[in-house]
Amino acid sequence: MSKANEVIAPNVAAHHEDHDHHSHIPKGITRWLFTTNHKDIGTLYLWFAFIMFLIGGAMAMVIRAELFQPGLQIVEPNFFNQMTTVHGLIMVFGAVMPAFTGLANWLIPMMIGAPDMALPRMNNWSFWILPGAFLILLSSLFLEGGGPAFGWTFYAPLSTTYSGDSTALFVFSVHIMGISSIMGAINVIVTIFNMRAPGMTWMKMPLFVWTWLITAFLLIAVMPVLAGAVTMVLTDKFFGTSFFDAAGGGDPVMFQHIFWFFGHPEVYIMILPAFGIISQIVPTFSRKKLFGYASMVYATGSIALLSFVVWAHHMFTTGMPVYMEMFFMFATMLISVPTGVKVFNWVATMWRGSLTFEMPMMFAIAFIVLFTIGGLSGLMLAIVPVDFQYHDTYFVVAHFHYVLVTGAIFSIMAAVYYWLPKWTGKMYHTGLAKWHFWCSLVSVNVLFFPMHFVGLAGMPRRIPDYALQFADFNKWISLGGFAFGLSQLIFLALLIKACKKQGEPVSSQVWEGAEGLEWEIPSPAPYHTFETPPVVK
Amino acid sequence: MTQANANNKMVIKLVVIVFGMFGFGFALVPLYDVFCDVTGINGKTENTAAVYESIEIDESREVTVEFITRTNTGMPWEFRAQTTRMKVHPGELNTVSFYVRNPASTNMMAQAIPSVSPGMAALYLNKTECFCFNQQPLNAGAEAYMPMQFYVDPQLPEDISYFTVQYTLFDVTARAGDMKTKPNPYMVPQPESGR
Numbered sequence: 203m204s205k206a207n208e209v210i211a212p213n214v215a216a217h218h219e220d221h222d223h224h225s226h227i228p229k230g231i232t233r234w235l236f237t238t239n240h241k242d243i244g245t246l247y248l249w250f251a252f253i254m255f256l257i258g259g260a261m262a263m264v265i266r267a268e269l270f271q272p273g274l275q276i277v278e279p280n281f282f283n284q285m286t287t288v289h290g291l292i293m294v295f296g297a298v299m300p301a302f303t304g305l306a307n308w309l310i311p312m313m314i315g316a317p318d319m320a321l322p323r324m325n326n327w328s329f330w331i332l333p334g335a336f337l338i339l340l341s342s343l344f345l346e347g348g349g350p351a352f353g354w355t356f357y358a359p360l361s362t363t364y365s366g367d368s369t370a371l372f373v374f375s376v377h378i379m380g381i382s383s384i385m386g387a388i389n390v391i392v393t394i395f396n397m398r399a400p401g402m403t404w405m406k407m408p409l410f411v412w413t414w415l416i417t418a419f420l421l422i423a424v425m426p427v428l429a430g431a432v433t434m435v436l437t438d439k440f441f442g443t444s445f446f447d448a449a450g451g452g453d454p455v456m457f458q459h460i461f462w463f464f465g466h467p468e469v470y471i472m473i474l475p476a477f478g479i480i481s482q483i484v485p486t487f488s489r490k491k492l493f494g495y496a497s498m499v500y501a502t503g504s505i506a507l508l509s510f511v512v513w514a515h516h517m518f519t520t521g522m523p524v525y526m527e528m529f530f531m532f533a534t535m536l537i538s539v540p541t542g543v544k545v546f547n548w549v550a551t552m553w554r555g556s557l558t559f560e561m562p563m564m565f566a567i568a569f570i571v572l573f574t575i576g577g578l579s580g581l582m583l584a585i586v587p588v589d590f591q592y593h594d595t596y597f598v599v600a601h602f603h604y605v606l607v608t609g610a611i612f613s614i615m616a617a618v619y620y621w622l623p624k625w626t627g628k629m630y631h632t633g634l635a636k637w638h639f640w641c642s643l644v645s646v647n648v649l650f651f652p653m654h655f656v657g658l659a660g661m662p663r664r665i666p667d668y669a670l671q672f673a674d675f676n677k678w679i680s681l682g683g684f685a686f687g688l689s690q691l692i693f694l695a696l697l698i699k700a701c702k703k704q705g706e707p708v709s710s711q712v713w714e715g716a717e718g719l720e721w722e723i724p725s726p727a728p729y730h731t732f733e734t735p736p737v738v739k
Numbered sequence: 740m741t742q743a744n745a746n747n748k749m750v751i752k753l754v755v756i757v758f759g760m761f762g763f764g765f766a767l768v769p770l771y772d773v774f775c776d777v778t779g780i781n782g783k784t785e786n787t788a789a790v791y792e793s794i795e796i797d798e799s800r801e802v803t804v805e806f807i808t809r810t811n812t813g814m815p816w817e818f819r820a821q822t823t824r825m826k827v828h829p830g831e832l833n834t835v836s837f838y839v840r841n842p843a844s845t846n847m848m849a850q851a852i853p854s855v856s857p858g859m860a861a862l863y864l865n866k867t868e869c870f871c872f873n874q875q876p877l878n879a880g881a882e883a884y885m886p887m888q889f890y891v892d893p894q895l896p897e898d899i900s901y902f903t904v905q906y907t908l909f910d911v912t913a914r915a916g917d918m919k920t921k922p923n924p925y926m927v928p929q930p931e932s933g934r
């Protein structure tokens with residue numbers, strides 16, 4: 203191991219095509235602990251996200267097993283609530299966000315022709331505090347009284363008056379997650395501002411880079427507000443303040459305002475990078491330039507700006523004056539305009555393209571169709587009078603799983619299939635990939651589509667039991683859930699094969715229609731790339 | 740080197756934004772109150788007594804005011820308005836009395852929190868006296884009739900002819916400290932003579 207330390211950060215001159223760089227890669231565990239290499243850190247983030255995805259998924263299996271039939275059979279209601287809470291927290295902060303950060307680490311330097319991220323040491327820190335945060339959160343489940351059970355939205359007074367002592371651990375872990383993603387965001391911004399290769403002007407940047415830049419600004423704007431919200435919960439619960447306690451002059455509704463001021467931009471943090479990924483993939487497999495590049499950039503920007511003025515659409519039923527409900531309703535609907543522009547541009551890119559349907563494209567097309575379904579149910583929810591019926595039912599659950607699972611997560615899978623050959627130098631196992639795609643596609647719809655119906659019929663969310671008339675649909679939902687969970691094991695098998703470097707070697711371009719700097723370096727991407735910046739024409 | 744300098748400069752700027760937004764999260768608390776005060780959209784009433792100057796009573800207009808009481812989860816007190824609905828003329832001074840009883844075997848302290856619906860009406864509900872201005876102690880088994888005196892501002896928008904005032908009673912014993920020193924001024928003398 204000591205040998206490994208000596209060879210860290212060898213300041214060797216750039217030879218992109220030089221495969222001898224292997225010899226400079228430190229070996230063993232210390233490589234991963236001390237690495238400041240953006241590719242290593244990207245890999246760490248991606249594996250971490252995948253493990254969290256499996257753990258959060260296991261919790262979803264518990265939830266669906268309990269809801270397989272009406273009545274209480276498998277878990278206690280309190281444990282059920284812990285499962286819904288921690289499932290949500292893990293998927294949002296442990297799976298989707300780290301996966302996007304991992305992709306950012308791998309891809310942004312390669313796409314803009316930079317040798318690494320701007321702040322490599324901070325990069326190492328921002329990853330390595332993350333496992334600690336989730337260990338704290340997960341370990342709180344084993345404490346007496348259990349872990350957090352107040353929902354991922356931790357509304358006061360559930361999280362203040364009616365929560366257990368483990369709330370302190372919850373707050374602490376959210377703080378660490380927040381610090382980690384803020385550091386990651388700062389790194390992305392500085393890298394994109396200062397490290398672009400000569401000639402890589404703003405309007406030449408790949409859309410994945412653009413969307414991540416805007417996401418990073420959203421992150422530094424709202425993650426601190428989340429940190430403030432958890433801090434107030436902490437002091438309300440343990441130190442006698444009354445931010446959210448009406449008896450002491452506070453206001454529990456104010457919690458919801460502060461939370462959703464963070465929360466709505468947060469949902470765009472989880473979808474803007476996905477828009478970027480789809481905008482990279484669709485042109486490649488359509489063998490055309492992206493339709494409406496500039497409009498994509500502006501649409502992303504306006505979605506980000508608008509996301510700050512719609513938060514109260516999560517709170518229509520708290521008792522707002524009608525004119526405020528109208529404002530938030532129309533502002534929310536306004537967001538679907540730039541979102542619609544994006545969907546239009548993707549479809550227009552495919553129009554009359556010479557399409558091929560490799561796995562990244564399959565996931566991208568599934569994304570476009572299914573994300574749009576999620577956007578449409580969002581539009582329905584934005585209509586104030588109908589939201590009074592839909593709010594806190596499974597209809598909302600259906601909505602956000604369409605945008606997050608078949609949206610954000612499908613885009614991440616598309617990205618992995620798209621760039622994996624570049625990372626490993628080998629084509630993934632196409633047979634397994636096809637199984638993974640089709641099993642996921644069918645099961646995810648069996649899982650989430652019927653939720654619309656039980657939601658419309660009035661089944662409330664976050665309950666371990668339900669009325670008999672929902673039994674049939676819930677059985678199907680659970681079966682779809684188990685199938686979707688199992689399908690991800692196919693993905694696991696495929697990823698293990700890929701990491702063992704099994705498969706057909708690929709060219710540096712990998713995909714016939716792929717364009718961009720990352721496709722000009724060899725496959726697998728050498729440990730160090732672009733040490734002398736390329737010139738972009 | 741210059742690259743590193745540029746990076747550092749940018750990091751500092753971004754960190755300032757981060758701290759600024761952390762502060763903004765907390766600034767939302769007073770901002771929220773100010774916003775609600777100005778717009779009156781939260782149904783919160785003033786926490787201090789209004790002064791009743793002899794203003795003209797608008798006999799031509801009648802406003803229905805409804806009183807609802809509830810106790811917060813875990814609060815054992817009995818709590819109800821002696822009058823649940825009254826018709827008032829804007830500008831006229833009225834009194835409603837609220838009955839409370841502490842059935843617990845310990846002395847307790849309560850705080851009532853008002854909420855007006857529609858929220859807009861809160862701006863025009865002026866209370867010259869209210870049990871909700873202070874915490875209310877009550878010995879074990881004791882009962883009290885607590886007054887609330889108010890008038891409706893004649894400026895009340897025309898479209899509001901009916902509004903509801905809701906009081907929620909919270910148990911604040913834990914944070915109240917010693918109860919002996921603060922007898923309830925409205926308490927019915929004990930021992931009570933039955934009902």
Ligand code: HEM
Nearest residue numbers: 469472473515516538577580581583584593594598602605
């Ligand atoms: C056209 C775009 C969208 C519209 C109009 C929209 C609208 C809404 C509305 C009105 C609600 C509140 C429903 C209720 O609680 O009654 C909601 C909930 C939610 N939305 Fe969306 N949405 C959109 C896109 C998205 C996207 C892109 C994401 C994430 C990637 C997302 C994630 C969520 C989540 C997580 C919730 C539920 C939060 C909770 O209560 O736990 N939405 N959406």
Ligand SMILES: [Cu+2]
Nearest residue numbers: 466469515516
């Ligand atoms: Cu929202």
